[in-house]
Amino acid sequence: MRRYFLGKVLQAFLTLVFVLLFNFVLFRVMPGDPATLLLRGTSNFNPDTVEQVRADLGLDKPLPQQFLTYVADTATLNFGESFFLRGRPAREVIVDRIGPTLLLVGTSTIVSAIVGLIIGIYGGWRRGSAFDVGSLGFTLFVYAMPEFWFGMLVLMAFGAGVGPFPALFPTGGYDTPAADLTGFAHAIDVLNHMVMPFFVLTVAYLGEYAIIMRSSLLDILGDDFVQTARAKGVREKQVLWQHAVPNALLPTLTLTLLSLGYVFSGAITVEWVFSWPGLGWLTVQAVEAKDFALLQGLFLLFSVAVIVANVVADLLYAYLDPRVRAA
Amino acid sequence: MGSGWRRVLLLAMGVLLIGGSAMQAAFAQEASPADDGEKVTFTWGSSGEPSSLNPMSGYLALDFYFWTASYHLLTDFDQNLGAEPGLATSIDVSDDGMTYTYHLRDDIVWSDGIPLTADDVAFTLNLYKDNHAYLPQNYLTMIDGDVRVVDESTIEFDSIHPTSLYSGEVAYMYDYILPKHVYEDIEKPKQFENVPNVGSGPFIISEYEVGQFVRMVRNPEWTGEEPYVDEIVTRLYKNEDALAEALRQGEVDFVYLTSANIYNSLQNETGINTVAGTIPSFSEIGMNTGSAYQEPMGDFVPHGDGHEALTDVRVRQAIRMAINSEELTDRVLLGYGIPGTTIVPPVSVKGARWEPTGDDLITWDIPGANALLDEAGYLDADGDGVREMPGGGEPLEFRYYTRTSEQTSVDAAPFVSEWLDQIGIKTNVEAISSGRLGDIINEGTYELFSWGWIPDPDPDSALSWFTCDQRPPDGKTYGNNDSYYCNPEYDEMYDAQRAATDPAERWEIVHEMQRMYYEDSAYAIMWYDPTFQAYRADRWDPESFRPQPIDPPGDLLESWGGPSDVWLTLRPVGAGGGGGSAETRGISAWVWIAIAVGVVLIVAAIVLGRRRRVSDEDTA
Numbered sequence: 001m002r003r004y005f006l007g008k009v010l011q012a013f014l015t016l017v018f019v020l021l022f023n024f025v026l027f028r029v030m031p032g033d034p035a036t037l038l039l040r041g042t043s044n045f046n047p048d049t050v051e052q053v054r055a056d057l058g059l060d061k062p063l064p065q066q067f068l069t070y071v072a073d074t075a076t077l078n079f080g081e082s083f084f085l086r087g088r089p090a091r092e093v094i095v096d097r098i099g100p101t102l103l104l105v106g107t108s109t110i111v112s113a114i115v116g117l118i119i120g121i122y123g124g125w126r127r128g129s130a131f132d133v134g135s136l137g138f139t140l141f142v143y144a145m146p147e148f149w150f151g152m153l154v155l156m157a158f159g160a161g162v163g164p165f166p167a168l169f170p171t172g173g174y175d176t177p178a179a180d181l182t183g184f185a186h187a188i189d190v191l192n193h194m195v196m197p198f199f200v201l202t203v204a205y206l207g208e209y210a211i212i213m214r215s216s217l218l219d220i221l222g223d224d225f226v227q228t229a230r231a232k233g234v235r236e237k238q239v240l241w242q243h244a245v246p247n248a249l250l251p252t253l254t255l256t257l258l259s260l261g262y263v264f265s266g267a268i269t270v271e272w273v274f275s276w277p278g279l280g281w282l283t284v285q286a287v288e289a290k291d292f293a294l295l296q297g298l299f300l301l302f303s304v305a306v307i308v309a310n311v312v313a314d315l316l317y318a319y320l321d322p323r324v325r326a327a
Numbered sequence: 328m329g330s331g332w333r334r335v336l337l338l339a340m341g342v343l344l345i346g347g348s349a350m351q352a353a354f355a356q357e358a359s360p361a362d363d364g365e366k367v368t369f370t371w372g373s374s375g376e377p378s379s380l381n382p383m384s385g386y387l388a389l390d391f392y393f394w395t396a397s398y399h400l401l402t403d404f405d406q407n408l409g410a411e412p413g414l415a416t417s418i419d420v421s422d423d424g425m426t427y428t429y430h431l432r433d434d435i436v437w438s439d440g441i442p443l444t445a446d447d448v449a450f451t452l453n454l455y456k457d458n459h460a461y462l463p464q465n466y467l468t469m470i471d472g473d474v475r476v477v478d479e480s481t482i483e484f485d486s487i488h489p490t491s492l493y494s495g496e497v498a499y500m501y502d503y504i505l506p507k508h509v510y511e512d513i514e515k516p517k518q519f520e521n522v523p524n525v526g527s528g529p530f531i532i533s534e535y536e537v538g539q540f541v542r543m544v545r546n547p548e549w550t551g552e553e554p555y556v557d558e559i560v561t562r563l564y565k566n567e568d569a570l571a572e573a574l575r576q577g578e579v580d581f582v583y584l585t586s587a588n589i590y591n592s593l594q595n596e597t598g599i600n601t602v603a604g605t606i607p608s609f610s611e612i613g614m615n616t617g618s619a620y621q622e623p624m625g626d627f628v629p630h631g632d633g634h635e636a637l638t639d640v641r642v643r644q645a646i647r648m649a650i651n652s653e654e655l656t657d658r659v660l661l662g663y664g665i666p667g668t669t670i671v672p673p674v675s676v677k678g679a680r681w682e683p684t685g686d687d688l689i690t691w692d693i694p695g696a697n698a699l700l701d702e703a704g705y706l707d708a709d710g711d712g713v714r715e716m717p718g719g720g721e722p723l724e725f726r727y728y729t730r731t732s733e734q735t736s737v738d739a740a741p742f743v744s745e746w747l748d749q750i751g752i753k754t755n756v757e758a759i760s761s762g763r764l765g766d767i768i769n770e771g772t773y774e775l776f777s778w779g780w781i782p783d784p785d786p787d788s789a790l791s792w793f794t795c796d797q798r799p800p801d802g803k804t805y806g807n808n809d810s811y812y813c814n815p816e817y818d819e820m821y822d823a824q825r826a827a828t829d830p831a832e833r834w835e836i837v838h839e840m841q842r843m844y845y846e847d848s849a850y851a852i853m854w855y856d857p858t859f860q861a862y863r864a865d866r867w868d869p870e871s872f873r874p875q876p877i878d879p880p881g882d883l884l885e886s887w888g889g890p891s892d893v894w895l896t897l898r899p900v901g902a903g904g905g906g907g908s909a910e911t912r913g914i915s916a917w918v919w920i921a922i923a924v925g926v927v928l929i930v931a932a933i934v935l936g937r938r939r940r941v942s943d944e945d946t947a
Binding site for chain 2: 030031032033035036037038047048049050052053056081084085086087088093096097152155156159160167168169170171172173174175176177178179181184185188189191192193195271272273274275277281282285288290
């Protein structure tokens with residue numbers, strides 16, 4: 001087990017090193033010069049200004065030197081200053097958004113996993129029933145549905161108020177600016193801002209869990225050990241919850257853990273619709289502006305989160321399923 | 328089903344019902360206007376993000392709204408973009424036109440109580456020059472040496488040649504004056520965040536949450552006219568649909584929009600006024616006038632592979648004639664915006680723009696364009712609908728790039744392409760990222776592209792972009808002159824307008840430069856961009872906004888200047904209170920508590936019900 005554990009951690013570390021090297025190259029081969037992208041079209045600037053911006057951003061240095069700076073910065077978690085948010089250290093910009101991102105995407109991932117799994121379990125268990133047919137249709141629909149489209153509908157319904165829907169919630173943002181709320185009142189304000197994006201994400205995510213859980217459970221229900229349990233006279237509920245579900249959960253465990261790894265990446269379209277200050281839309285802005293400082297910080301965070309989630313999934317798998325360990 | 332769990336379920340439903348009623352009550356409460364006498368907050372929304380709140384490094388139009396409320400310019404912009412005294416009350420110019428003495432106001436105090444003196448002014452201008460502050464240093468390039476302090480309220484500097492740009496007759500020096508006592512101790516002033524700031528205007532920046540809002544509060548040391556507003560909050564949205572909804576719901580009082588469709592949806596809404604203004608901005612079809620064919624000059628070496636036909640001014644003029652700017656503004660901008668002609672937009676400092684009329688005006692004329700091309704020898708010899716070079720050479724088949732990030736650029740392409748097709752020019756349209764297009768322009772590997780500019784109100788910046796030395800020099804390096812236009816006569820006139828000491832003489836040269844560039848048609852300017860504005864007229868007095876310019880109506884929040892008067896005139900309806908939108912929306916804490924209790928009870932009921940059933944099954 002120890003060897004297995006060390007092997008997985010070493011593998012994760014090597015993956016991380018590769019990702020970091022790859023990121024350096026990837027962003028620099030993207031078309032466009034960051035300084036020009038920042039300034040082109042703005043009022044009064046000249047090529048000298050572009051050169052000055054390049055120098056200020058450290059882009060005038062040869063690539064090997066930039067690479068060494070990149071490695072040193074990454075090692076010390078000091079990614080330099082954001083290009084498009086001048087005066088803000090990239091680390092600070094990222095850290096500021098981790099909280100809102102985890103709050104929104106984290107909670108909706110967990111809730112959608114729980115609700116999705118329950119729907120999948122009941123659907124699979126009562127295969128062909130009205131609930132199964134209805135829930136399968138519903139989950140397939142929400143799985144295929146574009147998040148931003150659903151987000152816009154929810155925004156129109158509960159942010160603006162259409163027909164019977166009351167305009168209950170704020171149209172965007174994390175909290176009410178300049179309202180000077182603190183403590184419980186602030187928490188309620190954040191909750192009000194979070195309701196719509198949380199609802200949209202939860203509905204959008206749960207389809208995936210429900211569908212995978214359902215099909216996984218159907219596979220398991222056909223296995224011999226389930227038939228054996230039934231033949232032994234084990235009650236149906238026990239067959240489901242003690243024999244079938246624990247085995248059917250294994251594939252969904254991977255999905256859930258990987259999804260938790262992706263929580264840091266935010267939810268680009270939903271953040272866009274509800275102006276939520278998350279890491280997803282920040283990444284889009286950073287890519288558009290070729291903001292190397294922000295990108296290297298963001299991708300380090302995303303890579304570490306996904307790799308750690310992978311390692312945890314591998315180790316949990318080994319714990320839950322001895323066959324993996326043996327292999 | 329046992330009676331115990333049924334009771335719990337009934338209780339849960341009761342709690343939810345009470346919660347629902349409370350929700351309605353809470354909602355009704357939230358919709359009521361703020362009471363009189365409360366803090367007056369003006370909240371406006373934008374779908375962008377400031378690049379920086381530090382005048383040394385900010386470069387976006389959005390950034391200026393924070394500086395117009397917080398800092399002084401030496402020479403201010405008036406409502407029609409003319410010059411008016413700012414911090415400098417008068418300016419003396421030496422007889423040789425090369426030494427400028429600025430007499431400054433002595434009654435301004437920084438928000439931390441320290442007086443604003445000539446020391447601050449000289450320090451700021453030298454700081455901008457020495458540190459190559461991105462935008463501000465561009466206005467100081469004609470200053471020879473340092474700016475000197477003469478006494479507490481006087482500064483002086485020399486220029487490298489005589490010019491009218493520093494004489495105060497035009498608002499050229501767009502340099503916000505910063506507090507020396509704050510900036511002198513900062514090791515990297517361009518990287519300074521400047522939040523909270525020390526300002527000299529009626530408001531100072533107190534808080535900035537990236538991606539969320541910027542908050543400005545009253546400057547406690549402001550001695551000018553008292554503003555009606557206590558706070559200005561800028562909410563940063565990411566999409567314009569939400570921004571429009573926020574205005575409808577009263578979460579914001581004022582919005583800027585870029586989408587004509589969303590703007591149209593706000594028209595005729597009760598309590599909302601809409602204004603489609605115009606700003607100094609244009610969108611063009613740029614043509615590669617010959618990056619590969621021009622002579623080496625200075626750093627410039629010929630590069631790229633643009634089509635040779637575009638070196639011929641008659642082909643470019645034919646393209647200009649084939650583009651119907653009126654139809655583009657009608658169809659692409661839904662009737663907003665102004666059809667484009669010259670590189671100095673209608674919204675510019677007074678007197679700067681040349682308006683082509685009569686024979687000078689190149690009107691939409693497909694037969695005329697065809698005749699011009701026929702006459703120049705570009706004929707369709709093989710009858711495939713595409714003209715060839717004179718003598719039957721290469722066909723006139725052009726690469727035409729639009730930008731994916733600019734929807735109007737993409738939307739205009741089918742029209743332009745169709746019109747060019749009618750004059751025998753085939754185009755291969757491709758939408759690409761701004762970064763990629765920037766590289767392609769530097770390489771000179773294009774024929775046509777669509778992009779835009781936001782020039783200063785003074786024409787100097789727009790005119791400077793098209794001198795020969797501004798061409799991308801070597802295929803890799805950036806240059807402003809993206810059409811590779813090079814005309815020594817134009818360059819001479821550019822220098823001459825900078826050196827003219829009489830503004831009338833300068834405008835004459837500036838007009839001639841516009842005429843020349845328009846006639847040479849390196850750019851076919853499609854339109855001057857609109858700015859869409861909407862505000863809550865039921866909360867804010869429409870008369871208290873300050874459109875700049877007044878006619879055609881421009882920016883209602885007077886974004887050129889320092890400090891801008893709008894921050895003093897802006898007042899809520901029924902002056903004194905009632906305006907503002909800092910109140911929270913959503914359902915109240917009690918409703919949330921009721922919902923939480925209800926959910927807990929329902930879960931408990933389900934769990935209890937399950938246990939009961941299991942227990943019943945066990946005993947059965």
